[in-house]
Amino acid sequence: MSNTTGTVNFTINGETYQTWYTVIGELGCGKRLLVTLQGGPGFGYQWMLTHSEIYKIYKAHGIPIVCYDQLRTRRHAHLRNKPKEFWTVQLFVEELANFIEKLGIAGGFDLCGHSWGGMLALSYVVAKQPGGLRRLILTREMLKKHEREGTTDNDEYKKGMGVYFRKHILKADPIPKEALEAMNVLEEDPTVYGIMNGPSEFYITGTLKSWSETLVINGSDDEATDLVVSPLFWRIRKAKWVQFANSSHMAFFEEPERYFEVVGQFLATE
Secondary structure, eight states: OOEEEEEEEEEETTEEEEEEEEEESOTTSSSOEEEEEOSTTTOOGGGGGGGHHHHHHTGGGTOOEEEEOOSOTTTSGGGTTOOGGGOOHHHHHHHHHHHHHHHTOTTSEEEEEOTHHHHHHHHHHHHHOOTTEEEEEEOOHHHHHHHHHTOTTSHHHHHHHHHHHHHHTOOOSSOOHHHHHHHHHHHHOOHHHHHHTOSSSSOOOSTTTTOOOOOSEEETTOSSOHHHHHHHHHHSTTOOOEEETTOSSOHHHHSHHHHHHHHHHHHHOO
16 A cells, blocks of 8 residues: 655745645546545544545555645644634635645545534535535534633543543544544644634534534434434435444544445445
């Protein structure tokens, strides 16, 4: 299995940044690439590296997998002082559009967005209407007291969030190495997550407050409940909804064999 890494320039508001990426498979092989969009906002690209399983399992179809590191402050230290107005959905939409164009795949590609990545994918589709997109995969009382009193940095609140995380975000035990690495990125520098999301997954105070989380794939214990997912199934033409019975929010870590089978078959079907 070959890997290619590189960067593309991304210029916005007169400033140029670099978007780092890795390709699992053959770049320029003539096959449609799957571009993955990790959650967060603010998680590292490692979040989606397990999707390399699709390439391994469906190598006969030659589906290359692309993971890119969305703009964030850890990789770009000088962004730490950017005002909150800088961190918008449109910023990440423009970065994604630029990345697809610079990578030379605008004529034909697939998208797989998880959690915040699903929101980004939908925002990109609505804003840019990309002609080359072929397939889209759109994977407490104590707590309320701290939220009311503005003490969400309290250890008690953090422990409560830990319980919520293990029930509704990631049930895999032990936690996969890639997930830990991606979460460490967020813990080291929560700037983007704090501005765009807020203190926690269910206490949204940031710029994404007006959004509802959107996924086509969900788990039986997912924070993206059936009530959240069902509008996509009913309103998107030819939508397919797959629920994973033994998963919460991250089926690609919790039921990887079935998850990659479902996603791989979806991508391989013309």
